[in-house]
Amino acid sequence: MSLSTEKRIQERDVVIQTIAKLMIPFIQLFGLYVMIGTEGAGGGFQGGTVLAASFILLVVAFGIDKGRMKMPEGWNAVFKSLGLYLYAGVGGLLCIIFSLGKAEYLNYCAIPLAKIIGGPATRGFWVGNIVEVGIGVTVMAAFVSIFYDLVRKEESVEEGGAEE
Amino acid sequence: MIEWIAQHIVAKYNFWIAIVIMLTGLYATVAKGNLLKKLIGLTIFQTAIFLFYVSLSDVGTLSGLGLHYGTAPIVWEEGIHRGYMYVNPLPHVLMLTGIVVSAATTAVGLALVVRLYEEYGTLEEERIMEKEMEIDKRGT
Amino acid sequence: MIIPIDLALLFFIVVIAIAAITTKDLLAAIVLLSAYSFLMACVWVEMNAVDVGFTEAAIGAGVTTAFMIAALSRTARWEEK
């Protein structure tokens, strides 16, 4: 039952471990595809969740200690912050700064990134994807940290509300 | 009478079922004594509201041959030329946010449930109240 | 939307929702909740709300269930009374 009793799980669940090993890369690839593979806006939330689900599968199959090795808890805070910086900082505030206070928050057209990189001139194509990555990383880190907090045996810290 | 039933109940069965599920969830949230069960009820309640919203977006027309429903809200050129009707995507987008909010609420609730169990050693609301009363008596 | 499939799925959803709140075994209740979320995701895909469907499958059926089982592993499995 308990997830931290790693030994028991390792003895029992060869099938689950093998299948998890096979599945995790594909789940992560799918998450990335949902996040940035499509040209339109949206997908950050779902992609982030799918990525988080892959980590949770890792923890369920191999135990919490292996999970911590792959993604230490300290990183979660960094990922959350950096993701949100990408979302609100680059995607939002830069719009205002680039256009010298003329364009609105989240108005990606104001960032001339498409011209610099040379992508298609569709509305905010490149910036949109960067922002999606930001949202996805934040959601992933938030979900993984909530899961770690729930699994952890020592005193837990309330998390949540980090989603926007 | 039959017409009224056909128009208000059969044609809108999605909404009726959504309301049945909603009330099931609300009942569990209010009446169950177990803290985890309350959260399960809350999740059911919220999901039923999302079903209500998605049902709203599912537009269709009643033609001579029966009901014609819209396709998924993916716009492609051929589809536009052939006049496909697509379902309203706005409630879908709203519900994406709703689902994330609901998951976050459940997560905070679960963290509280775990802490409460560590504190009182039980998940039953009545037991917790009894223990709180005991603490109060000892305190004064 | 295909009405027979829709009706069948919704019928199962109602049954599962009622089962989830009546069972005394909390682990069973959580697994039933997961099934409920998954069937709900199926209903939404069948109603052409593809994105909502697979978000619900990932969050409702996947992550929330994992959270609940993680919480259950640190608390009591059986409901009293």
Place this chain on the structure above:
Amino acid sequence: MLPIEQFPVLVVAISLLSALTILLAGWLNKKSCFYISLATITFQFILSIFILRHVLTVGTIHYWLGGWRPPWGIEYVVDALNAYVLIIILFLSLLAAIYSKRSVEHEIDEKKLVTFYTLFQLLVTGIAGVVVTGDLFNMYVLLEVCSLAAYALIAAAGGRALKASYNYLVMGAIGVCFYLLGIGFLYSVTGTLNMGDMRLLLPALYGNKAVQVAFVFILIGLSIKCAIFPLHTWQPDAYTYAPSVITVIISTAMAKASIYALIRVIFSVFTVDFITLFAPIADIISWVAAIAMIFGSILAIAQFNLKRMLAYSSIANIGYIMLGVGLSTSTTLGLTPALMHILNHALMKGCLFMAACGFIYKADLRDIRDLVGLARRMPYTCFAFLLAALSMIGFPPSVGFVTKLYLIFAALDAGKYIFIAVIFFSTLLMIVYFWHVIEIMYIRVEEKGEKEIKVADAPMSMVIPGLVLAVLCFIVGIIWLIGTPMPLMDAINSGLGLGVAVP
């Protein structure tokens, strides 16, 4: 677009960024959390002053996120009502942030400090967001952001707070779900979520059953959030067991933001016409408010725990605000008394809770009966408590007096004399329970003898915010009586179509 028109979104976006900056900076240095939070809230407060000035001199700010025009995109609208409430909640948040320095060090485990300030900043983000947004669904999301932060913060105190927080979570989640359901009904008939747009589209549909049901759902959902009388059950426990600074902020800023949401939905999305002609709810609100005023005061008398007494007193005071809302349709004063009490109650209750938590901080005094002779030991905190309590009772020229005066004017104007009696009776009950505390603190003498009296007040960072609020209780009262803010009130009333007597 003028640079100042970017401010409504900056109030929210910078706060959100700051919350995550705290998370990152706290990793390196735990002490920095407090200073980042304080700096951000100060900045937000300065922005809100500019917003108010702009709204008063130029006019309503409409802000389209991402450049999408209103029926499609999210719109942030700041008119006189928003600007007024925004400045109140940010001022109270600022004082609470100053207050948090020492009290958090005292109450919260050092390991949790970073998380605590992150969630604190998210709470402020949510509250500010609820106030500036002009979109019904966005309001739902932001209500949830601030509620989730509040649940976690209340639970941070541990012990009894956990159960209080859990009850709040269940009640709050049900309330917000009702609100969401109500928006769903409105969306199904109008096809829009923008408040301004909906205000234009709804009048033709007022007779529609779905609209009326939606109104009831939204009203009940938000009433749970505001802790209006029969739906207040989560509130006393949550206020009593939360950490000090959280009690201060949720009893002032967050409660006011919820009431703002209620007023906004009743008068701005639906209009006065709707609630007078199609859903005659004004009288019901007034009567429920009257019951809340008396019920809250009577229960407050029965309490021994000081914070719990103040929590029940809050229920009575929410009753005052709702009485103002209920009377507003039938008087020429409009919403003025309710709006006044939003500010006044925030000042008084903030000060009282700061003082009460100061007693707990210094001497772990929770019970009223233990406060004997405290005025000699903690003179400044007790003085702040005294001023705020006098103001609550309605000592002229304090803010409590002004509220009661205007409510009586409104009741006279509306011809509903019974509410005057209710106001007097509730004032009488208030005198009973506040005088009880003041008497114990100032007049009763300790039995042990008066030899060992040492002045040992709470730290300055906890005393000064309380004293500032206590002094403001009287200064603002005088300002109200002079009538300086009346143009603002008139602007709000005319914006909502109130202030003209409706027969």
